[in-house]
Amino acid sequence: MPGIIGKKVGMTSVYDENGKNVACTLIQAGPCVVTQVKTEDTDGYKAIQVAFGEKKEKNTSKAMLGHFKKADIAPKRKLVEFRDFEGEFALGDTLTIEKIFEVGEFVDVVGTSKGKGFQGVVKRHGFGGVGQSTHGQHNRQRHPGAIGACSYPSRVFKGLRMAGRTGNERVKVDNLRVLKIYPEQNLIVVSGAVPGAKNSYVIIEK
Known part of the structure; x- marks a missing residue:
């Protein structure tokens, strides 16, 4: 190659x-x-x-x-x-x-x-925010909303899409x-x- x-x-x-x-x-x-x-x-x-x-x-x-x-x-x-x-x-x-x-x-x-620095879920993962009424929030635009279940599994799964550092990664096109x-x-x-x-x-x- x-x-x-x-x-x-x-x-x-x-x-x-x-x-x-x-x-x-x-x-x-x-x-x-x-x-x-x-x-x-x-x-x-x-x-x-x-x-x-x-x-x-x-x-x-x-x-x-x-x-x-x-x-x-x-x-x-x-x-x-x-x-x-x-x-x-x-x-x-x-x-x-x-x-x-x-x-x-x-x-x-x-x-x-x-x-891009530290970014929220809307910019980083394309969450819909309040307008699409997804991910558990009802009155806070651009917030991630609920992140886990109740008594089962009583934890947050690895790889859940949340806010964090965006960009500055090796990309191949x-x-x-x-x-x-x-x-x-x-x-x-x-x-x-x-x-x-x-x-x-x-x-x-x-």
């Missing part, structure tokens, strides 16, 4: 071949550098580690400086492993979007969703179509929305 690391630029829209306006996301993907090649003999599994994004040496630990020195590259900010890849890769190889993806194919995008690729600018345009805020790191997988 080859892939590449990118940074979300923002959303826009393009017209497809049928003249339909399609919402899409613009991602600056790569170039990424192979910083480690893992094999079954040395590590117990087969994978490649790729890096993306510049980082100052003063903000990099000595252990990571030595790690990047093996690949003869400057320190990088984001490291990701990819397993089940096709082809042979060597330490220091550069991965670009035109080598991995083609226009028209479908990709999966992984990112960290926007953090499947089957986004590659609409356009701009190799000169290292830009890729995929259909639909991608998790995360602008300038956040995302992982694009086949």
Whole structure:
């Protein structure tokens, strides 16, 4: 499963071949550098580690400086492993979007969703509130209402939907179509929305 690391630029829209306006996301993907090649003999599994994004040496630990020195590259900010890849890769190889993806194919995008902080049940789980007269409350809008039964089971079941921290979670969106690729600018345009805020790191997988 080859892939590449990118940074979300923002959303826009393009017209497809049928003249339909399609919402899409613009991602600056790569170039990424192979910083480690893992094999079954040395590590117990087969994978490649790729890096993306510049980082100052003063903000990099000595252990990571030595790690990047093996690949003869400057320190990088984001490291990701990819397993089940096709082809042979060597330490220091550069991965670009035109080598991995083609226009028209479908990709999966992984990112960290926007953090919303502590939210109530209406925003977090879509509870109806007083208007729909659900969950036990009768005069308090946006409240959770009753949360458990009586003498049996005499407890609240695990996983009950309640207020709490919302967002800031790893989210994977499947089957986004590659609409356009701009190799000169290292830009890729995929259909639909991608998790995360602008300038956040995302992982694009086949």
